[in-house]
Amino acid sequence: MTKLIGSLASGxxxxxxxxxxxxxxxxxxxxxxxxxxMEALGEVRPVDSARSDPDFHRxxxxxxxxxxxxxxxxxxxxxxxxxxxxxxxDLYYDADNPAARAREGEWSRxxxxxxxxxxxxxxxxxxxxxxxxxxxxxxxARISEGDRATGIWVDDVARxxxxxGLSDPSLSDLASHVTALAxxxxxxxxx
Numbered sequence: 299m300t301k302l303i304g305s306l307a308s309g310x311x312x313x314x315x316x317x318x319x320x321x322x323x324x325x326x327x328x329x330x331x332x333x334x335x336m337e338a339l340g341e342v343r344p345v346d347s348a349r350s351d352p353d354f355h356r357x358x359x360x361x362x363x364x365x366x367x368x369x370x371x372x373x374x375x376x377x378x379x380x381x382x383x384x385x386x387x388d389l390y391y392d393a394d395n396p397a398a399r400a401r402e403g404e405w406s407r408x409x410x411x412x413x414x415x416x417x418x419x420x421x422x423x424x425x426x427x428x429x430x431x432x433x434x435x436x437x438x439a440r441i442s443e444g445d446r447a448t449g450i451w452v453d454d455v456a457r458x459x460x461x462x463g464l465s466d467p468s469l470s471d472l473a474s475h476v477t478a479l480a481x482x483x484x485x486x487x488x489x
Contacts, residue, residue, distance in 0.1 A: 303379070314420040316375045325359065325382040332361060332380065339376075344368040347472075349409055355400035357392040359385045364413065372416055372479055408466035411437040412473060415458040419480045422451045434458055441465045455480035 304318030305311040323331045339345050344367065351362035365376040385391040392398035414437030421430035427449070434447035437458045445461070447454045456477045463473030 304377070312424070314373045314423055316373065316377050318377045319379070320386075321378060321380045322383055322386040323380065325384050328359060328380075328382050335363070335378075335380070339365060339367075339378075342367070343370065347409075349406060350400070352400035352405040352410070354392055354398055355404055357395070357398035360391050360398075372475060373420060406466060406469075407440050408462040408469055411440045411465075412459060412462040412469055412476060413437075414440070415455045415462065415473075415476050416479070418447075418451070418455055418458075419476070419483055423483050437462070451484045452480050455484070 300319055300321045301307070302318070303320045305315045306317060321331075336345060336348060339348070346366040346368045348363055348365045351364065354360045354362050359382040361378075361380045363376075363378045363380065365378060366372070367376070381388075381391070414433045418430040418433040418437070421427070421433060430451065431447040431449070434454050438445045438447075438461070441461055443458075443461050445457055459473040459476045459480075463470040
């Protein structure tokens, strides 16, 4: 069973909202569903990138995947929450389980930092400056940068995106797109 959740389902979405979908699968089919998920998503639209939330990367009954499709605006990422039927209604399943977490090297800190930069653009556009500051500061920390948010949002996002791109050169094009998006969306909103 798949269903739309989040702001799109509740009718509170805006132009910056991502797409949240819950997919409940039979327990016995969980490994098979995960193995064929990228192929299935590619049938919808070519996938540009996908990454697993490190908090659930090794969970035996849950995954949270962040998927970007080719040609779709950066804000409209797919957040796909895959759960087995036995934990479908348990919002916190494996949330505090250290064994469910990714090990170092199983997830990209620079990709996560870049997602924080994009999240900060959304937060500032929504007038949530404290949230933006937290996202940026955590993004810098995630890639061991000593930098912090200053409230000059376009510059802050650009510095984090640039640092993430330097940390992982395969992300340099995406980092450039995030920087350009910040300039377009926030150019006149800095404090």
